[in-house]
Amino acid sequence: MYARILVATDGSNLSKKAVTSALQLAATCGAELIALKVVPRYPSAYFEGSIPLSADEIGRIEKQWSESAQAQLASIEKLAKAKSVACKAVTVKSDAVSDAIIATAKKHKAELIVMASHGRKGIKRLLLGSETQQVLTHSHIPVLVLR
Secondary structure: OOOEEEEEEOOOHHHHHHHHHHHHHHHHHOOEEEEEEEEOOOOOOHHHOOOOOOHHHHHHHHHHHHHHHHHHHHHHHHHHHHOOOOEEEEEEEOOOHHHHHHHHHHHOOOOEEEEEOOOOOHHHHHHHOOHHHHHHHHOOOOEEEEO
16 A cells, blocks of 8 residues: 555644554555654744853754654654664754655655644644645645544
């Protein structure tokens, strides 16, 4: 059915459920799993909502975010290994999460994107945006959304 499945994670409990489902699907299909974590860059301008920090401090924060992403992906790789699923962990640094997910899926020739949706509605969705909605709208490959 699928040879490569990309699962996008943000580390939330809902995202962990999506990872579990993607692992089960990959095991069933005999597919390779591509585990993706998109890491943002630290806002560098006052107008982007940042607190003025030194370059060293920003570097420390971004390094911490990157290390956290690596730890999350390592736990997914461990789960995949336990299910005998080939898994490739990918960390991408980008502020445009949906674009990074789609680009990574294309780059790794994924045939399915699996991700969670928090199901926000109304003003929360307007203010917080919906990365899932953006992926659904712009992806040319199938997207499985879990809630």
